[in-house]
Amino acid sequence: MGPKQPHSTSLSLEEEAACLVFRRHTLLPLDDCLYALQDTIPQLSRSSLHRLFQRHGISRLPDPDAGTAPKKPFKAYPIGYLHIDIAEVRTEQGKHYLFVAIDRTSKFVVARLESQATRRTAAAFLDHVIDGLPYRVHTVLTDNGIQFTDSARYRDPNKPLSRRSRFDQRCAAHAIEHRLTRPNHPWTNGQVERMNKTLKAATIKRYHYASLEELQAHLQTFLTVYNYAKKLKTLKGKTPFESMTAEWHRNPASFYCQPNHLLAGLDT
Numbered sequence: 001m002g003p004k005q006p007h008s009t010s011l012s013l014e015e016e017a018a019c020l021v022f023r024r025h026t027l028l029p030l031d032d033c034l035y036a037l038q039d040t041i042p043q044l045s046r047s048s049l050h051r052l053f054q055r056h057g058i059s060r061l062p063d064p065d066a067g068t069a070p071k072k073p074f075k076a077y078p079i080g081y082l083h084i085d086i087a088e089v090r091t092e093q094g095k096h097y098l099f100v101a102i103d104r105t106s107k108f109v110v111a112r113l114e115s116q117a118t119r120r121t122a123a124a125f126l127d128h129v130i131d132g133l134p135y136r137v138h139t140v141l142t143d144n145g146i147q148f149t150d151s152a153r154y155r156d157p158n159k160p161l162s163r164r165s166r167f168d169q170r171c172a173a174h175a176i177e178h179r180l181t182r183p184n185h186p187w188t189n190g191q192v193e194r195m196n197k198t199l200k201a202a203t204i205k206r207y208h209y210a211s212l213e214e215l216q217a218h219l220q221t222f223l224t225v226y227n228y229a230k231k232l233k234t235l236k237g238k239t240p241f242e243s244m245t246a247e248w249h250r251n252p253a254s255f256y257c258q259p260n261h262l263l264a265g266l267d268t
Contacts, residue, residue, distance in 0.1 A: 083192035091209040099125040108240040122147035
């Protein structure tokens with residue numbers, strides 16, 4: 001019973017061929033293939049795409065982590081837990097510093113370029129992030145760089161030389177808990193480390209920039225696409241902005257205002 005040559009009832013032969021070529025060349029997971037192909041094939045469903053891959057023997061991708069220990073998921077936190085880090089970038093004008101903050105829950109990213117990486121610019125970036133987000137930031141995780149904290153000998157409150165860095169002072173002013181990663185353990189702050197690589201791959205590793213202003217303009221364009229149009233598998237197919245909006249509906253008490261003011265419109 002059934003056709004001698006099984007085929008999709010909702011896709012044409014050309015659309016099937018396009019799906020197969022996309023899978024074989026990108027080696028993306030099923031959900032990522034679905035999100036990318038739905039723009040050009042609106043009637044494509046997850047089940048039909050999965051059956052198509054099964055018929056052609058490409059439903060399973062090779063596992064690069066076979067034989068390694070399983071990865072532990074991140075602990076769930078309410079929205080407002082930020083990972084912050086600094087990365088070096090270069091233009092024709094010289095070296096600059098990219099400050100990046102990513103929310104652990106919504107994956108919403110805020111980034112800004114500075115000509116210097118100092119205590120002052122780090123504290124100013126924190127103020128920039130707090131002013132730009134529509135919800136309360138309750139925790140910040142950074143490394144032990146001098147831009148974020150003083151050395152360990154100055155952080156002991158029982159010693160007479162104890163003092164607080166400018167970044168810690170801004171955290172205290174906004175009732176934010178400032179956490180530090182363990183020394184020589186950069187993977188503790190892995191979310192923002194991975195975001196640094198993504199931003200570099202989309203900008204300085206692909207294009208040449210004559211000035212800091214050119215890089216800043218392209219960076220903001222990429223962040224707009226990432227925050228408002230990039231569907232992430234870790235968010236179950238939602239964009240970071242959609243995840244933020246859903247969190248506002250679940251827990252409006254954590255927000256100062258509706259996140260819709262972040263969208264470009266007549267009032268922006």
